[in-house]
Amino acid sequence: MRAQFVMAEIWIGLRRNLTMTIAVIVSVALSLSLVGAAMLLNSQVNQMKGYWGDKVEVSIYFCNKNNQKNTKDTPNCASGEATQAQIDAVHGQLDKNPLVQKVYTETPDQAVVNFKKQFPDSPLAPYVTADSFNNSLRVKLTNPSLYQEVASQVEGQPGVAKVDDQSAVLKPLFNLMNTAQWVALAIMVIMFGVTLLLIVNTVRVSAFSRKRETGIMRLVGASNFYVQMPFIAEAAFAAVVGAVLASGMIAVGKYVLIDMVLRKQITLISFIGWGPVIQVMPLLVVIGVGMSSLAAVLTLQKYLKV
Amino acid sequence: MRAQFVMAEIWIGLRRNLTMTIAVIVSVALSLSLVGAAMLLNSQVNQMKGYWGDKVEVSIYFCNKNNQKNTKDTPNCASGEATQAQIDAVHGQLDKNPLVQKVYTETPDQAVVNFKKQFPDSPLAPYVTADSFNNSLRVKLTNPSLYQEVASQVEGQPGVAKVDDQSAVLKPLFNLMNTAQWVALAIMVIMFGVTLLLIVNTVRVSAFSRKRETGIMRLVGASNFYVQMPFIAEAAFAAVVGAVLASGMIAVGKYVLIDMVLRKQITLISFIGWGPVIQVMPLLVVIGVGMSSLAAVLTLQKYLKV
Amino acid sequence: MIRFDNVSKTYPKQNRPALDNVSLEIEKGEFVFLVGSSGSGKSTFLRLILREERPSTGEVHVLGKDLAKLSNWKVPHMRRQLGTVFQDFRLLPNKTVGQNVAFALEVIGKPRGTIKKVVPEVLELVGLAGKQDRMPGELSGGEQQRVAIARAFVNRPMLLIADEPTGNLDPQNSVGIMKLLDRINRTGTTVLMATHDQAIVDQMRKRVIELDQGHLVRDQSRGVYGYQH
Amino acid sequence: MIRFDNVSKTYPKQNRPALDNVSLEIEKGEFVFLVGSSGSGKSTFLRLILREERPSTGEVHVLGKDLAKLSNWKVPHMRRQLGTVFQDFRLLPNKTVGQNVAFALEVIGKPRGTIKKVVPEVLELVGLAGKQDRMPGELSGGEQQRVAIARAFVNRPMLLIADEPTGNLDPQNSVGIMKLLDRINRTGTTVLMATHDQAIVDQMRKRVIELDQGHLVRDQSRGVYGYQH
Numbered sequence A, B: 001m002r003a004q005f006v007m008a009e010i011w012i013g014l015r016r017n018l019t020m021t022i023a024v025i026v027s028v029a030l031s032l033s034l035v036g037a038a039m040l041l042n043s044q045v046n047q048m049k050g051y052w053g054d055k056v057e058v059s060i061y062f063c064n065k066n067n068q069k070n071t072k073d074t075p076n077c078a079s080g081e082a083t084q085a086q087i088d089a090v091h092g093q094l095d096k097n098p099l100v101q102k103v104y105t106e107t108p109d110q111a112v113v114n115f116k117k118q119f120p121d122s123p124l125a126p127y128v129t130a131d132s133f134n135n136s137l138r139v140k141l142t143n144p145s146l147y148q149e150v151a152s153q154v155e156g157q158p159g160v161a162k163v164d165d166q167s168a169v170l171k172p173l174f175n176l177m178n179t180a181q182w183v184a185l186a187i188m189v190i191m192f193g194v195t196l197l198l199i200v201n202t203v204r205v206s207a208f209s210r211k212r213e214t215g216i217m218r219l220v221g222a223s224n225f226y227v228q229m230p231f232i233a234e235a236a237f238a239a240v241v242g243a244v245l246a247s248g249m250i251a252v253g254k255y256v257l258i259d260m261v262l263r264k265q266i267t268l269i270s271f272i273g274w275g276p277v278i279q280v281m282p283l284l285v286v287i288g289v290g291m292s293s294l295a296a297v298l299t300l301q302k303y304l305k306v
Numbered sequence C, D: 001m002i003r004f005d006n007v008s009k010t011y012p013k014q015n016r017p018a019l020d021n022v023s024l025e026i027e028k029g030e031f032v033f034l035v036g037s038s039g040s041g042k043s044t045f046l047r048l049i050l051r052e053e054r055p056s057t058g059e060v061h062v063l064g065k066d067l068a069k070l071s072n073w074k075v076p077h078m079r080r081q082l083g084t085v086f087q088d089f090r091l092l093p094n095k096t097v098g099q100n101v102a103f104a105l106e107v108i109g110k111p112r113g114t115i116k117k118v119v120p121e122v123l124e125l126v127g128l129a130g131k132q133d134r135m136p137g138e139l140s141g142g143e144q145q146r147v148a149i150a151r152a153f154v155n156r157p158m159l160l161i162a163d164e165p166t167g168n169l170d171p172q173n174s175v176g177i178m179k180l181l182d183r184i185n186r187t188g189t190t191v192l193m194a195t196h197d198q199a200i201v202d203q204m205r206k207r208v209i210e211l212d213q214g215h216l217v218r219d220q221s222r223g224v225y226g227y228q229h
């Protein structure tokens, strides 16, 4: 009985102000979809960080014939192409270094294959031959930030053309991704704020427009629960519908943006799948309902006194 | 006198509901800053499109020594490096083609210089020598989409290793930028909607809470102008303050994000300067005031009848 | 001054008309009581004069104008020539007595000099001289109704409309308000007052118009509240 | 039933107290008129009993409980034992008569069976049998006030509080309402009624409590409205 009556009251409240209800649902949906988008951007960035973080390594390039001609850039190579003995010596040193986790060798032929795999669309691709590359060692460190210690040990050794820290190359990328995360966070906070304000306003309008009912309720001794419930339930209902709409918008957005557009065009990046999207959806419902109920309760504290 | 009284009424209205006023200002500021950000993203994308659009051209690579070794990729080069006569023949044909706007030549030495300028951070940079490149012609077309006609004329001619359409390479990039523009537009529309709803709600609360005043005003024969002015002016005032705050946020955002972070890390892209930012600011004020006045007028049509 | 020609008014979603084919005329300078039991249509009658409602059929003429032909934006100007008083005073609780009266002039754009002059004059007329700076909450109901009358009269309207002005007042204060309305009527202002107050109607002996379920059932000069009491 | 011990009430930002050191007691089953000119503190007196306001000093006991010691969340339960009626009826315009009365039971969580049974009973008691499905707008003021009384009485409260229940009614309807309140009083319910209506008070000859500017100036059994009229 109680439940049925309360439901009926909520329904009347929602219907009475249909435009208002729709307005709240739409704005909650819009806000939450931006919140969800920000969360997904965050997942995407984390995924990219993980993907590239695994690949961070130090590269040691040995001299080849081309470097000999071009001693301005690689002064260590004046004596010509690096010998296998020189390469082995460096390899041996690295194997003994406790900072080094693993050492791979890459011959010029492997380098050509890797290059073509990594940059299939590069305008250079047709001209890349084994001559363009050097023998090199790829070193995985136990702690990438101690790169400098390994580099200084190896740099200037006979036959070493150049020591390259890939993490230095990836650093701008990581910074960029960090920036993207901050922007996403900022948008999220902004949207939280806007949604809260919207709901507070709406509950105020609702409380104003139903002053008569609530006045009578208090008069006849309805408990605070009975007086406030319809408002809170209305706000929560609008939030649930809004969150569901937002989930739909996010799903459509992810499908169109990532699956139909980006994934076909940017093959280098691994994009998020449906997992994070599906995880975000219940979160949106929880956030929406929690926020709107909270806003409703706080607003009603002020507008519906005993 | 009239003006002074109206100002006093507006001031009373704003002060009476200080929390409300602050809430509206904050939400207008947040919404407009997202609107502004979307506009700036649009400017940025347009700038990038212009920058790269100018560079779209067809490249014709002639055979060099490396291609001869690697006839799988470039079967046309079996007879060895292209002669100057072959190059001139192709050049002459292109000059006669009405689809061609201009033809540049690029020697391998120029190619090295251009490569190093364009990709200073590339891991290949130290190994790139004139040997890596070919003689090539860069062809600017009157209409880039007719690339295929030019390509078929030139392809397979003696000495031609490969014909490359740069617009094909840039296409995913343009698609990506178009996507970014759509996303920005969507965020903008969403924020417009949310802001409108917020202002409508606020004006409703304001009209509700001042029913007594407006009732008396209509009773004593105040014109609609006098009755509605304070509400519209309140909304407009909140919008102006909100737009100013949004302008500030955008300026700070552009400085921190673009000038302090991105510009240092991504040297390939030309970022927008302060021009578009300064253009957006008055636009935000106009949009904010226009939208809120409109929302106020429409809301009042319903809530304050003669 | 006021003419009703076969006026009926049915509110939306109501099946019974609130006013049913009412025709009457009120001349300049009259003092008219509008009586009738609750729901008989008194307030509806007054709202039609104020053009807060429009008749379903028939014509309402006020101050020589057919209200049906009055465009919306001209309504405020028409209302400036009428004064209105209600049972619940309708004062602004956060403005002083003087500000409440001045408000009515400010919102119709009167110059400040005029306001400074006429507000104390009208407050003296209604017997509130010296209480200009009191808040409505500090006054008795009778005094609050005097403020409302001052506000209605400050613009020197041709017609004063009062909807149960003594409904919230005790008998003593009611008598005071009636004396004030009588004084205003003597200045030439037409007064039309809806009331339930038998004692007052019987005592004043003015023209009485009685409505019953929307029908005009009596129009009597120098009448009393009802036949059967 | 009700006991005031040296109760004073000063509203915030007011310098004059609305009630000043009032002490009195009302016994079970009494019928009490609360009279006094506008602003004398009648509504304040009633609001203190309903615990819509709290006294500045002094103690208010209602139904044997010290209201000062009643925690906020227990107030609704206390109010269920009181019935309240106001001048402006306070009905819900978009619910039928029956729904308006049932509403009072639904919001305090009464089972549906009880509601179905008691609503027609109480409507018959107040003389509205058969009008269960009418909307308030279709009723006369007197009938609307009967609905409000039915709502106040449906829970069979010990105490019925009425703040000028006849203030919006014509004399005929007022008499009907007074007869109804008298009938309710005869069932054993204490009735406390604030009023301006001299005719009613003079005719009923019940206990009269008079307030003047917040002071208790008269407490007379079988009294009349005032000495000086």
Ligand SMILES: Nc1ncnc2c1ncn2[C@@H]1O[C@H](COP(=O)(O)OP(=O)(O)OP(=O)(O)O)[C@@H](O)[C@H]1O
Residues within 6 Å of the ligand: C011, C012, C014, C017, C018, C036, C037, C038, C039, C040, C041, C042, C043, C044, C045, D136, D137, D138, D139, D141, D168
């Ligand atoms: N806004 C409205 N919408 C629908 N019906 C209305 C409206 N106002 C009044 N009515 C109905 O019109 C009829 C006449 O109402 P009106 O207020 O004119 O009566 P009244 O004589 O002023 O009564 P009272 O003495 O109670 O003030 C009543 O039946 C009432 O229910």
Ligand SMILES: Nc1ncnc2c1ncn2[C@@H]1O[C@H](COP(=O)(O)OP(=O)(O)OP(=O)(O)O)[C@@H](O)[C@H]1O
Residues within 6 Å of the ligand: C136, C137, C138, C139, C141, C168, D011, D012, D014, D018, D036, D037, D038, D039, D040, D041, D042, D043, D044, D045
């Ligand atoms: N909420 C309030 N805030 C401030 N002052 C108030 C408030 N309610 C009443 N007052 C003041 O308290 C005094 C007593 O008011 P109260 O409403 O109790 O009088 P009353 O006897 O019911 O008058 P009436 O016959 O007009 O209803 C008045 O001076 C009034 O202005």
Ligand SMILES: [Mg+2]
Residues within 6 Å of the ligand: C042, C043, C044, C163
């Ligand atoms: Mg009326």
Ligand SMILES: [Mg+2]
Residues within 6 Å of the ligand: D042, D043, D044, D163
């Ligand atoms: Mg009172």
